[in-house]
Amino acid sequence: MKPNFSTLFFVVTIAFLMTACATPYQAVPPFTPVDVDARGHALKTQNVVVILDASSSMDDGYQQWKKFDIATAVVHNMAETIPADAGIKSGLRTYGHDPKFSSKSTLLIDDVGDFDKIGSQKALSTITKAGGTSPLERAIDAAADDLDGLDGNSALIIVTDGKDMGMGPVASATAIKEKIGASLCIYPVLVGDDGGGQWLVDEIARIGGCGFATNADNLARGQQMADFVNKVFIGDMMDSDGDGVADDLDRCPGTPAGVKVDAVGCPLDSDKDGVPDYLDKCPGTPAGVKVDSTGCPLDSDGDGVPDFLDKCPGTPAGVKVDDSGCPVTILDAGASSWTFNNINFEVSKAAIQPSSYGILDEIAAGLAANPRMKVVVEGHTDSTGARAFNMDLSQRRAQAVADYLIGKGISPDRLSAKGYGPDRPVADNDTRLGRSKNRRVQFTRVD
Known part of the structure; x- marks a missing residue:
């Protein structure tokens, strides 16, 4: 029987209208990555497994795009943004699948290992079409094994529309959190606006404790994705000390x-x-x-007065100084003679005893502090023994003192030596105390 013309016209018209009204899905917008500089930062997360929803509901449209295209773009753009030299270990797992691609409910299409941007994107490109059921819980269970035994902190990033999945994913999220513990954070990314899906991703994020849920719409631009990568992977600047x-x-x-x-x-x-x-x-x-x-x-001269306050630099070691660093001289500039009974010599000899070096150093410092002063070094003895011997001994002792001072830097033309023996007593030679006072070295000023 020939077809009725009006019926044929109706069928053709409806087909035309359906074709005309159908809006073909657009390609997802181009993505320009923003660099994330991990140098100088401590990694917050060292390991990551991304779970991509490849179930049949992802073949549906959302706005002008297919949800599966949005989801794969999120994973692709994330790989574009993660710093290649950050030292992150990553893996990519899918679930659902078009039966022509695989009959398995979940697949690890990129094994967990050192992050490789090209390898990750190559693995992602093998899945071109969504299909099948939505066993997200199986993917989460498998991810627990993927992350097991890895050092450092781990992230589980789940990109899904969350549609019609029941409570299985919640139970699996609880199990993986209990297994891995505080070192695991979960970051669900919702594709689309399904109300049940929103509840699911929020609940999974809550179970994860330290992660957060977001929407794929919030990751579409380069800076948005860079911010996400920073929050998930990059910690504070390193402060080693x-x-x-x-x-x-x-x-x-x-x-x-x-x-x-x-x-x-x-x-x-x-x-x-x-x-x-x-x-x-x-x-x-x-x-x-x-x-x-x-x-x-x-304090270059070691006199206890720092150089910047020392008005007399170069003071000999051991010489007492005042607050300005100048020697505290025992040769009072206002006097004309100075007598010392504590300059001692070996018995009947002109050799100076070492115990007398200190006082002689002070005398040298006094002379150095008064560079125009000239003195006669006088030697005196008591009356014990022969006069001639005492005259010679006093001369030699006076000269020994002068030589010592010359050795300390006093110019020879400022010193002369004279021995007076017992001829100029200052006390009674008949007493022990008197004799000790007569045995002396005296300095007399001559200028």
Whole structure:
């Protein structure tokens, strides 16, 4: 029987209208990645398994795109954004599948290993069409084995529409969290706007504890994806010495624990002497003063008065000085003679006893402090023994003292030696005390 013309016209018209009204799905918008610089940062997450929903509901449209195209774009763009040199281990697992692709409910299409951007994207490109059921719980269970035994913190990123999945994924999320513990964070990414799917991703994120749920719409642009990658993978700037200044800004790495530092990580040096406060034994040194390794002003002559205050540098070792670093002279500039009974010699000899070196050094310092002074070094004995012997002995002793002072830097033309023997007593030679007073060295000023 010939077809009725009007019936044929109706069928053709309906077919035409259906074709005309159908809106073909568009390609997802182009993506321009934004660099994520992990240098100088401690990794927050060292391992990640991404679970991609390839079930039949993902073949449906959302706005002007297929949900599966959106989901694969999220995974692809994430791989574009993760720093290649960050040291992350990654794997990609799918579930559902078009029967022509695989009959298995879940597949690890990119084994867990060092993150390889090209390898990850190549594995992703093998799945071109969604289909099959939605056994997300099986994918989560398998991911628990994928992540088992890995060092460091792990992330489970689930890209799904969450549609018509029941409570199985919730139970599996609880199980994987209990198995791996605090080192696992879960980040579900919802594709589309299904109400049940929204509840599911929120609940899985809650179970994960330290992760969060988001929508694929919030990851479409380069900066959005970079922010996501930073939050999931990249931790704070590394601060190896724990001084509060990140390593890439720290000009003084290795600062000891507890030491206060400035904005560039260097120990504080309040007096700017080049020695940090925690090593500075002389804080508050005036600006420009040279210091030693302990931060104390230099004292080149070792007299206890720092160089910047020392008005008499080069004082001989052991000589007493005043606050200005000048010798405390025992040769009072206002006197004309000075008598010393504590310059001792060996018995009947002119050899000076070492115990007398200190007083002689002070005398030398006194002469050095008065460079125009000239003196006669006089030797005196008591009356014990022959006069001629005592005259010779006193002369030799006076000369020995003069020679000692010359050896300390006093010019010879400022000194002369004279022995008077017992001829100029100052006390009674008949007494022991008197004789000790007569045995003396006297300095008489001649200028």
